[in-house]
Amino acid sequence: MKNIEISIIFKNIAKLLTIKGEPGFRIRSYEKAADIISDLAEDVSILIEEGKLQSISGIGKTIEEKSKEILETGTCQAYEKLIAEMGVEVLDLLNLKGIGGKTASLLYNDFGIKNLNQLSDMLESGKLQEIKGIGKKTMETISVSLEFLNTHKGTRILARCLDVVAHLSEIINACDAVNRFELTGDVRRLEEICQSIEIVVECQDNIVETQSALIDTFSTHKQPLQTEISNDENCTDKIPSLESIEKIHLLVDNGFPVTVYLCIAEDFESVLFLTTPTNEHLAEYRNVCGQSESSDFLIASRDKTETEIFDNLEMSFIPPELRKYPDSVALACDDKLPVLIDYNDLRGDLHTHTDWSDGAHIMEDMVAAAIKRELEYYAITDHSVSSFVANGLDQERLLKQIEYVHRLDEETDGIKLLAGSEVDILRDGSLDFSDDILVQLDIVVASVHSLFTLSETEMTKRVIRAIENPYVMIIGHPTGRLLGRRKGYPINLDEVIAAASENKTVLEINGSPSRLDLGPEYVRKAKDAGVLIAVNTDAHSIPESERYRYGVNVARRSGLSKGDVVNTYPIEKLLQILHRNRN
DNA sequence: GCCGTTTTCGGCCCGACTGTTTTCAGTCG
Known part of the structure; x- marks a missing residue:
């Protein structure tokens, strides 16, 4: 558990209390504690062990106790109670421009608004403009901001994905049936905003056995990511289910999709190769090699490293970060890719x-x-x-x-x-x-x-x-x-x-x-x-x-x-x- | 919720500007 996780929980408690309409200074204390903790140069767990946490100005008995609880259980009762009562989506209200604490509180308490969809309905019906203090310009600001948030709905910034990945890595490492694993997709390309997390897992022997062992491991490590096994086959699937590839779909961190591809050692790097680029970029490879189906490609590239796969395609190795742009394939064919900064x-x-x-x-x-x-x-x-x-x-x-x-x-x-x-x-x-x-x-x-x-x-x-x-x-x-x-x-x-x-x-x-x-x-x-x-x-x-x-x-x-x-x-x-x- | 002390509760809280109104909420880091 990293400081940032504790900080996020305190920040969310502050936001929920604001929306609830609690008086200000308790809220400010949670906000302050969240800021202090995210800026700490040392781990909270170490400071608690050394008895030093409460000596930091702004952190008292309650914050220390709650921090301990979060470290032990991944969450704290007070936070869970607020979430159960108000719903986690209500937090989105404070992400809107034009809406601050007072207005969010009014919307929640007097109009029962608990998420952006309900707010959107209110905006469309014209009821939002009837609220005192919301005029034409503010309506416009809210409307633009709402649209912006909707286009980013369900996405996560890279830094958050990497925090989540750190937790997932611990879980996967705890599963004996896994030989090795690597990130792929959006996160491997280091996209600033990611749609999902994708991971390629090399299984020890039997794919189906590893799959069920991993599902067991994920199920017993629920906190702090709220990890659930999902049956959603609509998750990002770059390759179809094949005889030699199995998948696990998860939802973590309040519904963020994760796809785990499971394969045998011989397929590991070719699966990595196929799942790293955007579809647009992948299509460019197909133009070069003439293979139309992923399954054909997979068979053709079995037992090869990524470097060998690029060699076979007669192009230089394309760094994962560039496997988004179609033009990098042409550059790789001409051996003209830039040497990227390190x-x-x-x-x-x-x-x-x-x-x-x-x-x-x-x-x-x-x-x-x-x-x-x-x-x-x-x-x-x-x-x-x-x-x-x-x-x-x-x-x-x-x-x-x-x-x-x-x-x-x-x-x-x-x-x-x-x-x-x-x-x-x-x-x-x-x-x-x-x-x-x-x-x-x-x-x-x-x-x-x-x-x-x-x-x-x-x-x-x-x-x-x-x-x-x-x-x-x-x-x-x-x-x-x-x-x-x-x-x-x-x-x-x-x-x-x-x-x-x-x-x-x-x-x-x-x-x-x-x-x-x-x-x-x-x-x-x-x-x-x-x-x-x-x-x-x-x-x-x-x-x-x-x-x-x-x-x-x-x-x-x-x-x-x-x-x-x-x-x-x-x-x-x-x-x-x-x-x-x-x- | 934290702090500090005159030990058991009162004080914590920046400024300029905009938008929407006429007193205040929201926004910048």
Whole structure:
């Protein structure tokens, strides 16, 4: 059980209590505890063992007891009681833009709204607009948000899938009848949003025996994923049931589909090969090899490794991340696939936070985590004054911080610290700090954090003006999207990319698992336009320093090589590139 | 629910802006 699981339960308790209409401060305590726990650098279980959990400010007796209960049983009674009473779907109400705690509570208590479908009916019947405080614009916001959530219904972001996979792996490992297993499908391709989890299992001897042993193992490990065996044959099935392939369908994590393919050793890699790509990509292989049926293909490729299968198709090995795009097959046939950036290629992080603004940890601890990651350079880029809620730094505090970073840099061996700022891009595209302040910074990341409702024209103009500022080096999370939750502000990215290309401004791939912003579609366009990319963590805590992996995933899926990513360069070259617009 | 203390309950809670109204809910990190 990881900290994140405990954190999610506390966050959900807070949400359910909000919707129920409970008074505020108890809710706030659960929210605070959830935030504290997700940011902890150590496992809750260890802190409890050492008797240290309650010494953290914000965590008292009740939170510790409930944490213990969750660690032991996968859940806690208080949470289960709320879910039983209100239903888990009611939580979706708070994911809608335009609806906050007060409105969600009103909808639930006075109108009996328990899920998005009921809300949708209410919206269509016009009853929603009768509620005080909901006018034309808010209706529109809710309607757009509802449609967005519906298109992502039943999906999970990659990070959540990997958490779920960690649990499933434990369960599968506990089954003696399994030789080995590997992820396939969406998760193997590292899709930012996944439709399902697919796993290929190599059985020890008899497939049917392994199948029934695995079903037994899954059935006895119900918590914390609410794992159920499902008979739903409509689950993602890339290959038909064959004599040599069996399947198990599961629903985990409140109804998320999992398909387990069971096969013998000889078929393991060919099943992996067939189940990894999208259907569109798979069709391209068929064009190349002329095999029309998966079953024929399977027989033809029996006992071969994936590499041998690609060899037989007379194309180079296509990394799983690229087995989505039809064009990668043509590139593989011509042996022209890019050499993808590797996770170890990053030499530094150019966008991070500390407790000077809204980070959870002190600068020294964040730096220690960076040294542990063996980074060569590390930029501190706390928020600027306009991000008030994030305790953004004003000019005076920024100047103090620059000095502090320089001093810490002198005292610290093994890493170069860069003084930076994540500067807010204001409404008109100007920045929070004047040029004579910006010139003192090693790194300037400029980001939009407010006024998401501007028109596309205004927003595009706003960001381009920031790009044109010679002191701005990187545009942070360029679309403002939150995966599965928020579409991002309206902006013409083609124009933004053209402006970045012209002004030699770097665009960011933000490694926050719920952002991953820019996404592959536009990263590819940026690469084509000669724009360099920075893969940053935007870490607000020590655990978040690990999110560089998610950023690299996006870079790989976008077909980026090491040379396309600015923070793979040695420090001298990096600064030369970033400072080239300064005179 | 947590904290702190003047030991048994009162205080916790940021700011600017938008939308919808005329006082407040929601949104940005």
